[in-house]
Amino acid sequence: MLRRLGQLYMSLAAVVVALPVVIVCSAALNGGRTMYFPPENPTLDRFGEFFVSEPVWTQALGNSVIVALGAATLAVLLAWPIAYALWKTGARQSAMLAALGSIPFALPPIVFGVGLGFFWAFLGGLGSIWAGIVSHAVLFLALPLVTISIGLQAIDRAHLDAAATMGATEALTFRTIVLPQTLPYTISGFFFALVLSFNEFIVMFFVSASAFATVTLQIFNSLRNGYTPTMAVAAVAFIAVSVVVFSAVARWGDLPRLMGADQSRS
Amino acid sequence: MTVVGHIRPAADDAPPRPERAALRWRALGLAITLLLWTVVLVLCLVPLALVLVISVGQKVEGAGWEWGFTAENYIRFLVGAQWPAETTFLYLTQLYWSMRYAVVASVIAVVTALPFTYLMTRQSRRAQALWLVFLLATLSLSEVFIVMGWDIILSNNSGLPMLFAASGLTDWLKATGWFDVLRDWGLANPRNVKFKTSEFATVLTMSYLVWPYAVILLYPALSRLDPSLAEAARTMGARPWTVARTVILPAVRLPLLGAVLLLFVFLLGGYVAVTVFADPAKHTTAVSVYEHVRGSTLNAPFGAAQSVILLVTAAVFLVIGHRLSRTSRGGG
Numbered sequence: 001m002l003r004r005l006g007q008l009y010m011s012l013a014a015v016v017v018a019l020p021v022v023i024v025c026s027a028a029l030n031g032g033r034t035m036y037f038p039p040e041n042p043t044l045d046r047f048g049e050f051f052v053s054e055p056v057w058t059q060a061l062g063n064s065v066i067v068a069l070g071a072a073t074l075a076v077l078l079a080w081p082i083a084y085a086l087w088k089t090g091a092r093q094s095a096m097l098a099a100l101g102s103i104p105f106a107l108p109p110i111v112f113g114v115g116l117g118f119f120w121a122f123l124g125g126l127g128s129i130w131a132g133i134v135s136h137a138v139l140f141l142a143l144p145l146v147t148i149s150i151g152l153q154a155i156d157r158a159h160l161d162a163a164a165t166m167g168a169t170e171a172l173t174f175r176t177i178v179l180p181q182t183l184p185y186t187i188s189g190f191f192f193a194l195v196l197s198f199n200e201f202i203v204m205f206f207v208s209a210s211a212f213a214t215v216t217l218q219i220f221n222s223l224r225n226g227y228t229p230t231m232a233v234a235a236v237a238f239i240a241v242s243v244v245v246f247s248a249v250a251r252w253g254d255l256p257r258l259m260g261a262d263q264s265r266s
Numbered sequence: 267m268t269v270v271g272h273i274r275p276a277a278d279d280a281p282p283r284p285e286r287a288a289l290r291w292r293a294l295g296l297a298i299t300l301l302l303w304t305v306v307l308v309l310c311l312v313p314l315a316l317v318l319v320i321s322v323g324q325k326v327e328g329a330g331w332e333w334g335f336t337a338e339n340y341i342r343f344l345v346g347a348q349w350p351a352e353t354t355f356l357y358l359t360q361l362y363w364s365m366r367y368a369v370v371a372s373v374i375a376v377v378t379a380l381p382f383t384y385l386m387t388r389q390s391r392r393a394q395a396l397w398l399v400f401l402l403a404t405l406s407l408s409e410v411f412i413v414m415g416w417d418i419i420l421s422n423n424s425g426l427p428m429l430f431a432a433s434g435l436t437d438w439l440k441a442t443g444w445f446d447v448l449r450d451w452g453l454a455n456p457r458n459v460k461f462k463t464s465e466f467a468t469v470l471t472m473s474y475l476v477w478p479y480a481v482i483l484l485y486p487a488l489s490r491l492d493p494s495l496a497e498a499a500r501t502m503g504a505r506p507w508t509v510a511r512t513v514i515l516p517a518v519r520l521p522l523l524g525a526v527l528l529l530f531v532f533l534l535g536g537y538v539a540v541t542v543f544a545d546p547a548k549h550t551t552a553v554s555v556y557e558h559v560r561g562s563t564l565n566a567p568f569g570a571a572q573s574v575i576l577l578v579t580a581a582v583f584l585v586i587g588h589r590l591s592r593t594s595r596g597g598g
Contacts, residue, residue, distance in 0.1 A: 020412060021404060024415040100310050104310055107531075108535025108576055111576055118320055199408035246399040250396075260485060
């Protein structure tokens with residue numbers, strides 16, 4: 001009885017979580033210019049518009065991809081030495097650096113967005129795409145920082161001791177033990193930052209200053225003129241990217257562990 | 267001395283190779299450390315410092331703003347621009363709505379996520395991974411897509427209101443008198459139910475937005491919960507509800523509080539859901555920040571002051587939460 005109730009609750013939750021997503025996705029199939037649910041004259045033309053023929057959307061998509069890839073790469077490159085130093089030395093200053101780097105992610109995003117808007121206005125980077133990349137890298141620095149730290153803690157100390165007794169230098173140990181064992185966690189961190197950057201809206205809104213548009217910005221701009229099925233295609237594309245990325249993380253990384261599950265049970 | 271140093275044969279004073287390599291490593295490490303500190307300090311703290319500094323600056327009519335040191339923007343937030351001749355609490359009201367939406371939505375999200383997460387952690391590792399992929403995919407979905415989805419579901423000419431009318435549910439509600447109750451709650455117009463604009467739709471969308479976060483925040487604590495405790499209680503004859511109340515809830519009390527606080531801070535700056543679903547009279551501080559920094563009423567210093575107030579509000583709630591968790595830890 002109770003077990004049934006539990007299953008019912010979980011399925012109900014799944015349905016509610018999936019509901020708006022399913023509706024947006026099916027709206028992408030509409031033949032006309034208006035969003036209907038269920039879709040009228042189902043067609044895949046809107047996908048062509050979004051990915052190929054409409055410059056507004058193809059440009060926005062290009063910007064989104066550049067920003068997300070750039071920001072995720074930069075975030076991982078920044079996070080690696082910070083996490084490594086913290087793990088290696090455990091010094092207070094390393095811990096402080098890691099804490100500082102996590103601040104932007106913990107703030108209400110609109111506050112950091114406003115601050116970055118002022119910041120780039122001073123440096124003259126407002127509205128340039130590299131300012132967007134750096135902004136997102138800082139905003140999502142906390143994610144690779146956390147995943148890489150989890151990965152470093154997962155390294156078996158016995159391997160390191162063995163390497164040390166056999167006379168391996170720090171560089172050699174790093175290359176042969178630390179790097180390979182933490183690679184899945186590094187990639188996970190990269191993907192987390194990538195997907196969140198892809199979907200981020202408010203910080204990019206202040207940093208872009210309407211000089212360029214990512215897909216989420218473009219959708220927000222078009223929001224006032226009502227929805228079109230092409231916008232729904234964007235949603236489909238984004239969900240697809242997220243599902244693929246997180247499935248990859250779950251397949252090659254240890255997703256429950258990354259999310260903080262207990263290790264003793266499986 | 268330097269000249270001598272130059273002509274000295276290299277083989278003489280060069281340290282043995284490994285030491286030199288170590289030295290080079292250390293120099294490299296130092297350089298990287300310095301670089302990292304600079305980057306993190308500049309990019310994480312300077313933007314916040316700018317918000318703080320500009321919030322005491324002055325607006326220049328038609329030309330942006332200039333440095334200054336005035337409390338004018340904060341006074342305007344508290345009692346309005348015309349004070350002391352005239353007092354309005356417009357901005358305080360907006361802050362009230364910010365907090366109200368954020369509190370209600372984060373509590374709803376955490377309370378509904380708790381049983382779900384508990385049940386999820388009792389499943390196999392593989393099933394857990396599948397659920398996590400599903401949740402992370404919806405979690406990462408942009409606010410604009412989620413608002414779009416709920417907007418289609420809740421808007422008056424499509425979605426639920428149409429379904430209510432077509433299925434005869436509206437007529438049933440009218441016949442039983444519930445329709446008048448819904449009208450009192452602002453969830454119906456004379457002809458049919460309506461969810462836009464309403465507090466209900468705003469809170470629903472906001473709690474939907476953070477629900478996957480709630481699951482992920484509760485997940486570590488619940489997955490570390492020793493299942494043998496609950497089993498022991500059950501074999502000793504405790505009813506399921508008693509087990510939940512006396513074994514599970516006390517163990518996750520602190521993570522629960524922490525999750526509510528984090529989601530609250532996140533939702534405090536929520537923007538898209540409020541602009542789409544909330545009545546303009548019930549808009550929040552975040553909307554006002556946007557209006558003043560980027561929107562029609564350009565006044566960057568006042569926008570900055572409102573951001574600072576949002577930050578202070580978040581900090582106050584976090585401190586209260588910290589106190590609460592400490593006293594409850596001391597008491598339990």
